[in-house]
Amino acid sequence: AQSVTQLGSHVSVSEGALVLLRCNYSSSVPPYLFWYVQYPNQGLQLLLKYTSAATLVKGINGFEAEFKKSETSFHLTKPSAHMSDAAEYFCAVSDRGTSYGKLTFGQGTILTVHP
Amino acid sequence: NAGVTQTPKFRVLKTGQSMTLLCAQDMNHEYMYWYRQDPGMGLRLIHYSVGEGTTAKGEVPDGYNVSRLKKQNFLLGLESAAPSQTSVYFCASSYPLGADTQYFGPGTRLTVL
Numbered sequence: 001a002q003s004v005t006q007l008g009s010h011v012s013v014s015e016g017a018l019v020l021l022r023c024n025y026s027s028s029v030p031p032y033l034f035w036y037v038q039y040p041n042q043g044l045q046l047l048l049k050y051t052s053a054a055t056l057v058k059g060i061n062g063f064e065a066e067f068k069k070s071e072t073s074f075h076l077t078k079p080s081a082h083m084s085d086a087a088e089y090f091c092a093v094s095d096r097g098t099s100y101g102k103l104t105f106g107q108g109t110i111l112t113v114h115p
Numbered sequence: 116n117a118g119v120t121q122t123p124k125f126r127v128l129k130t131g132q133s134m135t136l137l138c139a140q141d142m143n144h145e146y147m148y149w150y151r152q153d154p155g156m157g158l159r160l161i162h163y164s165v166g167e168g169t170t171a172k173g174e175v176p177d178g179y180n181v182s183r184l185k186k187q188n189f190l191l192g193l194e195s196a197a198p199s200q201t202s203v204y205f206c207a208s209s210y211p212l213g214a215d216t217q218y219f220g221p222g223t224r225l226t227v228l
Contacts, residue, residue: 009155032214043119043205043219044158051214090157094214102173103148103217105157 002027002093006106014114019063019078021109023091026072032094033074034103035065039087047089050074061085086113117141119220121206127226128196136191136223138206144218145211147189148173149181151202152222158205164189165211196227 007022025031032051036044048059055067061084065076074091091106119140128134138147145166150158160173164183178200180192189208193200203224207217 004157034216036219041222043221044207045219046216049214049216102160102163103158105159107155107157 002031002095002104004091004093004104004106006089006091006109008109009107010110010112012112012114013081015083016080019076019081019085019111021076021089021091021111023065023074023076023106024072025074025091025093027093027095029095030067030069033065033067034092034094035059035063035074035076036090036092037087038090038108044090047076081111081113083113083115086111119206119208119218121204121220121223123223124221125224127228128193129228130197132196133192133194134196134225135193136204136206136225138189138191138208138220139187140189140206140208140218141187142208142218143186144208145186146209147183148207148209148217149179149189149191150205150207151175152205153202161191161204196225198227201225201227 003026005024034049035047048057050067058064063078088110092103122137148163149161152158159175162181164170167186170181182190206220209215209217
């Protein structure tokens with residue numbers, strides 16, 4: 001069974017600092033990988049996804065993530081945090097062999113941005 | 116284009132009561148999903164549907180039933196609510212490929228007393 005681990009349930013950064021949210025997956029075959037963001041009292045919104053094209057994926061709002069097969073990782077980064085980035089972030093995987101696109105989510109990381 | 120909508124937004128139930136959550140999507144998606152979100156546990160799949168008239172169990176299906184009578188609607192039912200079903204429920208929809216984005220509704224916050 002697939003699993004996703006997000007290291008750190010809470011991450012706090014200062015405005016303008018680098019944002020790094022960590023995600024590791026376990027799968028015998030590289031899966032599809034997703035990062036979703038959830039703003040308070042809202043549903044989830046796709047930030048970016050990896051589907052086996054370029055290993056460095058750029059998403060919305062200046063975020064990007066790099067797929068590293070050797071490390072089974074898909075960490076999310078943003079060079080300079082903004083107050084509006086404060087939200088909960090979820091890493092998710094989808095098995096390439098799955099017929100219905102089942103997503104397995106990590107437990108989430110709450111990002112706090114300090115002025 | 117409203118995307119994915121959910122009704123109601125909030126609900127409080129007493130133990131043993133029943134209710135139905137409605138999800139509607141206007142993107143002509145084949146696949147629809149129901150998740151529950153609990154603190155520190157991410158989202159877990161309850162049931163899903165790969166097309167009109169079909170449903171299947173996900174990771175945590177016990178205590179829930181679903182129906183997909185129309186392509187655009189996916190209903191989640193609780194026949195006899197329990198406090199353990201206090202959660203935030205999200206509906207999502209997508210096209211039928213594993214790499215396709217799932218689009219989420221705004222959620223329903225359910226409290227069972």
